[in-house]
Amino acid sequence: DAGITQSPRHKVTETGTPVTLRCHQTENHRYMYWYRQDPGHGLRLIHYSYGVKDTDKGEVSDGYSVSRSKTEDFLLTLESATSSQTSVYFCAISETGPWGTEAFFGQGTRLTVV
Amino acid sequence: TQLLEQSPQFLSIQEGENLTVYCNSSSVFSSLQWYRQEPGEGPVLLVTVVTGGEVKKLKRLTFQFGDARKDSSLHITAAQPGDTGLYLCAGAGDTGRRALTFGSGTRLQVQP
Numbered sequence: 001d002a003g004i005t006q007s008p009r010h011k012v013t014e015t016g017t018p019v020t021l022r023c024h025q026t027e028n029h030r031y032m033y034w035y036r037q038d039p040g041h042g043l044r045l046i047h048y049s050y051g052v053k054d055t056d057k058g059e060v061s062d063g064y065s066v067s068r069s070k071t072e073d074f075l076l077t078l079e080s081a082t083s084s085q086t087s088v089y090f091c092a093i094s095e096t097g098p099w100g101t102e103a104f105f106g107q108g109t110r111l112t113v114v
Numbered sequence: 115t116q117l118l119e120q121s122p123q124f125l126s127i128q129e130g131e132n133l134t135v136y137c138n139s140s141s142v143f144s145s146l147q148w149y150r151q152e153p154g155e156g157p158v159l160l161v162t163v164v165t166g167g168e169v170k171k172l173k174r175l176t177f178q179f180g181d182a183r184k185d186s187s188l189h190i191t192a193a194q195p196g197d198t199g200l201y202l203c204a205g206a207g208d209t210g211r212r213a214l215t216f217g218s219g220t221r222l223q224v225q226p
Contacts, residue, residue: 031212031213033213033214035216040123040218041218042118042120042202042216042217042218042219043157043202043204043216044216045213045214045215048212048213050212056212058213090156090157092156097206097212097213098145098204098206098212098213098214099144099145099206100144100145100162100164100206101162102147102159102162103147103157103159103204103214104156105156105157105158106156107154107155107156108154108155108156
């Protein structure tokens with residue numbers, strides 16, 4: 001199994017509070033991704049990173065920010081959580097990007113905003 | 115924005131039946147992957163196809179990439195309860211986006 005760990009695995013938070021999710025990898029892969037999964041939507045890209053301090057937005061990036069200060073860690077922050085951000089969040093890593101190489105996923109973080 | 119449409123969204127069949135899942139787009143993809151996801155877990159790669167018209171087989175699963183590289187299909191022969199799960203197609207485009215685009219998924223349930 002690829003060495004990718006998400007923390008926390010479950011979190012309940014109140015509307016308006018900031019929340020940070022962590023993704024840690026031991027594979028030294030260049031690319032790291034944050035997706036959210038909601039019923040009927042598959043996986044939607046929030047942000048991704050293609051190197052330390054190199055990040056880009058996905059199609060559902062509003063209300064989220066990311067940071068990558070080390071190869072192994074990719075943090076996702078919900079600046080002020082809203083109920084619409086209740087979802088399952090998946091981190092993924094890839095050695096050389098999406099072109100024909102495998103993406104390895106963490107086990108997910110279930111976030112509930114009340 | 116490149117989109118991938120999967121059909122059907124849900125499929126409930128009896129053990130031993132055959133089925134096909136479709137993944138369609140109006141955009142061209144340089145490669146396409148299929149993942150399977152089980153409850154409480156992240157998706158796991160089944161196959162990658164990169165050439166238009168390519169066919170790959172993985173035991174009872176047959177994957178095909180369309181000639182124009184805009185669509186793909188997954189065919190399962192003699193489905194088994196162990197095939198139950200969420201099947202996701204994902205494409206890598208020719209644009210500057212360095213991330214996979216995922217389809218909405220097909221949830222398959224195989225009844226014993």
